[in-house]
Amino acid sequence: MQYFKSFYNYILNEKELSVWIKDIPSLLIHWEETKNSDFESWKKIIKKIPIIQSPLTELKNQVALTNLSECINKEDILKLESLLKKLSPWRKGPFTFGPIKINTEWRSDWKWKRIIRHIAPLKNRKVLDVGCGNGYYMWRMLGEEARSIIGVDPSQLFFSQFNASKKLLGINNDIYFIPLPFEKIPPANCFDTVFSMGVLYHRVSPIEHLSQLRDQLRPGGELVLETMVVPGDETTVLVPKGRYAQMRNVYFFPSSKALVVWLEKCKFTNIKIVNESDTTIEEQRQTDWMKYNSLDSFLNSNQNLTVEGYPPPRRVIITANRP
Numbered sequence: 287m288q289y290f291k292s293f294y295n296y297i298l299n300e301k302e303l304s305v306w307i308k309d310i311p312s313l314l315i316h317w318e319e320t321k322n323s324d325f326e327s328w329k330k331i332i333k334k335i336p337i338i339q340s341p342l343t344e345l346k347n348q349v350a351l352t353n354l355s356e357c358i359n360k361e362d363i364l365k366l367e368s369l370l371k372k373l374s375p376w377r378k379g380p381f382t383f384g385p386i387k388i389n390t391e392w393r394s395d396w397k398w399k400r401i402i403r404h405i406a407p408l409k410n411r412k413v414l415d416v417g418c419g420n421g422y423y424m425w426r427m428l429g430e431e432a433r434s435i436i437g438v439d440p441s442q443l444f445f446s447q448f449n450a451s452k453k454l455l456g457i458n459n460d461i462y463f464i465p466l467p468f469e470k471i472p473p474a475n476c477f478d479t480v481f482s483m484g485v486l487y488h489r490v491s492p493i494e495h496l497s498q499l500r501d502q503l504r505p506g507g508e509l510v511l512e513t514m515v516v517p518g519d520e521t522t523v524l525v526p527k528g529r530y531a532q533m534r535n536v537y538f539f540p541s542s543k544a545l546v547v548w549l550e551k552c553k554f555t556n557i558k559i560v561n562e563s564d565t566t567i568e569e570q571r572q573t574d575w576m577k578y579n580s581l582d583s584f585l586n587s588n589q590n591l592t593v594e595g596y597p598p599p600r601r602v603i604i605t606a607n608r609p
């Protein structure tokens with residue numbers, strides 16, 4: 287409950303989100319009761335993170351707390367760095383907390399750069415980020431002056447990383463993380479922009495996922511969809527037999543053209559492929575903050591196939607509207 291008090295206040299005051307009041311609190315009570323064993327230690331780490339008085343933040347061009355060195359001494363900065371390291375692996379970022387640079391597995395800022403120029407300006411929009419990871423993009427959305435941002439992701443580690451960065455950045459805007467699987471969230475038909483980035487290939491039923499995204503949007507609202515694709519025409523879809531680039535729980539990798547057909551089937555309009563690019567080993571790599579293997583270990587020696595023999599990772603960004 288302690289985590290969700292302000293979120294409940296927010297949805298109680300947002301008429302269009304009041305449909306969530308019936309189901310979400312009971313789902314979150316169940317979540318509280320079934321948290322994994324590491325969560326308690328992550329909670330203790332977050333408790334030890336200092337509250338910064340008058341933090342100066344930068345969210346438009348990066349996620350940064352710029353005046354940390356002026357607020358706490360060198361020794362406390364080292365302590366803070368070791369606390370944050372205990373929340374590893376940090377996959378999405380980077381984050382700059384004064385002299386502490388969280389060099390994450392992904393250069394998520396590069397993806398944001400590819401996306402931001404193609405989407406409806408987020409200023410004053412009500413935004414939903416499905417599969418929000420540790421919330422990196424939520425901070426960037428706030429940097430674009432979105433009115434409110436709700437992220438949904440079942441990972442308890444990412445929820446903890448979000449809470450750590452929220453505490454450090456000292457931000458009390460309407461920005462909330464719901465640690466549940468998206469499929470459990472009732473349709474609200476009210477968001478101005480819904481993001482689904484890096485989630486579709488994890489879904490057993492991608493058409494259902496697209497329909498659920500549509501049903502969170504208001505009429506005319508914008509979907510920003512980012513997912514992995516394979517080369518091919520409208521009829522091409524790869525369903526890997528086992529893993530893909532060593533990832534488990536992956537199901538459908540359509541071509542971009544096939545994905546457009548899926549979106550049409552879900553009645554989206556104004557469908558635009560705005561970017562398609564190969565993922566490089568510079569964008570996804572092992573760092574001090576993510577010490578497990580990364581993309582270069584998941585490709586063959588020529589880097590022209592995954593270790594399983596599939597086409598290497600390529601990602602598309604598509605925008606579309608709910609009619």
Ligand SMILES: Nc1ncnc2c1ncn2[C@@H]1O[C@H](C[S@+](CC[C@H]([NH3+])C(=O)[O-])CC(=O)[O-])[C@@H](O)[C@H]1O
Nearest residue numbers: 378416417418419438439440441467468483484485
């Ligand atoms: N059922 C689900 N409901 C909601 N989230 C889920 C579900 N299943 C998995 N996830 C979450 O979806 C995210 C997929 S990563 C993309 C992160 C960010 N969006 C990015 O674009 O970097 C993949 C990637 O690395 O691209 C993870 O945070 C999962 O916990």
